[in-house]
Amino acid sequence: xxxxxxxxxxxxxxxxxxxxxxxxxxxxxxxxxxxxxxxxxxxxxxxxxxxxxxxxxxxxxxxxxxxxxxxxxxxxxxxxxxxxxxxxxxxxxxxxxxxxxxxxxxxxxxxxxxxxxxxxxxxxxxxxxxxxxxxxxxxxxxxxxxxxxxxxxxxxxxxxxxxxxxxxxxxxxxxxxxxxxxxxxxxxxxxxxxxxxxxxxxxxxxxxxxxxxxxxxxxxxxxxxxxxxxxxxxxxxxxxxxxxxxxxxxxxxxxxxxxxxxxxxxxxxxxxxxxxxxxxxxxxxxxxxxxxxxxxxxxxxxxxxxxxxxxxxxxxxxxxxxxxxxxxxxxxxxxxxxxxxxxxxxxxxxxxxxxxxxxxxxxxxxxxxxxxxxxxxxxxxxxxxxxxxxxxxxxx
Amino acid sequence: xxxxxxxxxxxxxxxxxxxxxxxxxxxxxxxxxxxxxxxxxxxxxxxxxxxxxxxxxxxxxxxxxxxxxxxxxxxxxxxxxxxxxxxxxxxxxxxxxxxxxxxxxxxxxxxxxxxxxxxxxxxxxxxxxxxxxxxxxxxxxxxxxxxxxxxxxxxxxxxxxxxxxxxxxxxxxxxxxxxxxxx
Numbered sequence: 001x002x003x004x005x006x007x008x009x010x011x012x013x014x015x016x017x018x019x020x021x022x023x024x025x026x027x028x029x030x031x032x033x034x035x036x037x038x039x040x041x042x043x044x045x046x047x048x049x050x051x052x053x054x055x056x057x058x059x060x061x062x063x064x065x066x067x068x069x070x071x072x073x074x075x076x077x078x079x080x081x082x083x084x085x086x087x088x089x090x091x092x093x094x095x096x097x098x099x100x101x102x103x104x105x106x107x108x109x110x111x112x113x114x115x116x117x118x119x120x121x122x123x124x125x126x127x128x129x130x131x132x133x134x135x136x137x138x139x140x141x142x143x144x145x146x147x148x149x150x151x152x153x154x155x156x157x158x159x160x161x162x163x164x165x166x167x168x169x170x171x172x173x174x175x176x177x178x179x180x181x182x183x184x185x186x187x188x189x190x191x192x193x194x195x196x197x198x199x200x201x202x203x204x205x206x207x208x209x210x211x212x213x214x215x216x217x218x219x220x221x222x223x224x225x226x227x228x229x230x231x232x233x234x235x236x237x238x239x240x241x242x243x244x245x246x247x248x249x250x251x252x253x254x255x256x257x258x259x260x261x262x263x264x265x266x267x268x269x270x271x272x273x274x275x276x277x278x279x280x281x282x283x284x285x286x287x288x289x290x291x292x293x294x295x296x297x298x299x300x301x302x303x304x305x306x307x308x309x310x311x312x313x314x315x316x317x318x319x320x321x322x323x324x325x326x327x328x329x330x331x332x333x334x335x336x337x338x339x340x341x342x343x344x345x346x347x348x349x350x351x352x353x354x355x356x357x358x359x360x361x362x363x364x365x366x367x368x369x370x371x372x373x374x375x376x377x378x379x380x381x382x383x384x385x386x387x388x389x390x391x392x393x394x395x396x
Numbered sequence: 397x398x399x400x401x402x403x404x405x406x407x408x409x410x411x412x413x414x415x416x417x418x419x420x421x422x423x424x425x426x427x428x429x430x431x432x433x434x435x436x437x438x439x440x441x442x443x444x445x446x447x448x449x450x451x452x453x454x455x456x457x458x459x460x461x462x463x464x465x466x467x468x469x470x471x472x473x474x475x476x477x478x479x480x481x482x483x484x485x486x487x488x489x490x491x492x493x494x495x496x497x498x499x500x501x502x503x504x505x506x507x508x509x510x511x512x513x514x515x516x517x518x519x520x521x522x523x524x525x526x527x528x529x530x531x532x533x534x535x536x537x538x539x540x541x542x543x544x545x546x547x548x549x550x551x552x553x554x555x556x557x558x559x560x561x562x563x564x565x566x567x568x569x570x571x572x573x574x575x576x577x578x579x
Contacts, residue, residue: 071461239445243509244509245448257482264485328420341449349465353465356449362513366510366513367509370509
């Protein structure tokens with residue numbers, strides 16, 4: 001008797017009933033799990049390998065910023081908001097600053113706006129580089145991480161050179177950008193501007209960033225395993241994405257070319273040429289590819305801004321004690337993760353009466369129960385990772 | 397932006413049948429009645445399919461945290477939601493009033509699936525009941541949490557224990573005495 005005969009005999013003796021009922025199993029993922037980017041718990045009801053239902057449990061990182069903002073003055077809130085999405089701290093400050101400036105009817109000097117724009121795009125590059133490298137890591141490829149983090153360090157060094165902080169710059173002031181030159185009247189006269197050589201170093205860093213994008217394209221997009229695990233997985237159709245408020249690269253991966261940098265005027269993006277990359281299928285691969293392409297576009301914007309940055313003041317004249325007149329304004333910005341907005345309600349006080357924080361990751365994650373239903377257990381991590389959320393941005 | 401906030405507010409107000417709209421500070425805002433809340437969202441879904449957020453404001457003249465309003469306001473909750481479209485970046489904030497002694501409003505989670513989490517957050521933070529919501533359980537807070545933190549009557553415990561731990565230099569903190577003296 002050959003091995004094949006034995007196998008076929010063995011096979012015929014096994015009786016499989018197709019009506020066999022297996023009880024649903026509850027699978028708990030997190031709160032501590034490397035792929036959850038913070039503290040997120042997923043409770044999944046699975047039937048074999050198929051997910052029946054997923055309930056994300058959030059709130060482990062809830063810091064109550066909306067309540068805290070009510071007992072803070074406007075200048076103090078800057079320090080709070082850049083801790084919301086800590087991967088792109090600088091970009092968080094912008095919509096809050098612009099909303100406050102609109103309510104106070106302050107005109108921010110052009111040079112300050114350019115510096116804000118350059119640093120926002122740098123924050124986008126550093127945030128996307130984290131995603132581009134950590135996502136393959138979750139799928140089992142560790143090499144891209146080293147390449148991307150090396151170049152991210154150059155960008156962080158530049159941010160640190162201007163603001164003094166790598167992750168939490170706290171650099172914006174109402175009416176402009178200017179690090180306080182320290183306490184005391186002697187130091188107050190010291191004017192601070194961009195550090196020497198910043199513009200040249202930025203040009204060099206952008207070339208490095210472009211090179212690493214090419215590397216990532218070879219390393220990741222050329223990897224067969226990566227393609228198998230992401231193509232056609234976790235498809236979000238455009239209508240669902242809009243209904244759930246999915247924004248940013250995750251929305252553009254679904255083929256909707258919606259970019260607040262093109263439609264809103266919170267920073268002078270209209271003066272620069274850049275494309276809005278969009279995916280075709282709305283799957284994990286498209287969401288990855290869109291972010292890769294966005295880094296190149298961000299580098300393109302920075303190059304143009306560095307060449308055309310005007311000279312002049314960094315700070316508009318503002319009162320010593322900032323009181324914001326009565327009014328309500330909603331300002332949103334295209335952050336690396338998507339739409340981040342602040343609804344500021346002022347009743348004439350030194351702090352806002354109410355501050356609603358609209359964070360991108362919260363809405364992007366809320367589509368997850370719908371998205372994971374009917375998918376396979378091994379795809380949970382691939383889909384979860386592709387949404388690129390930060391739990392600080394979900395919980396606020 | 398291809399469409400100005402004032403034109404947008406007027407057009408949206410026409411669709412939902414409201415005559416109260418504003419566009420101050422570039423924010424188009426349309427007020428609707430509480431009984432027309434869900435209907436307004438349904439009517440707007442075709443033109444404004446992008447659901448951005450939903451939240452609330454606790455309007456009160458007396459507050460336990462922060463500065464009170466300079467002028468007295470009518471005691472009420474204001475529920476807000478923000479819709480937009482992705483073609484020209486139009487964005488409008490819908491708003492309605494909910495009485496505090498009858499804090500209920502119809503859920504819009506059937507119209508926009510994304511409202512599900514936003515309504516759960518507003519429910520636990522303000523104590524507003526969203527009628528017809530499929531799963532109005534706590535989102536951020538633990539199940540045993542009592543009270544509604546974003547209500548103005550809810551004290552911020554850390555400030556009760558210790559008023560302000562840091563050094564007050566140029567500015568006073570909100571809700572401290574005589575702010576003008578400190579400057």
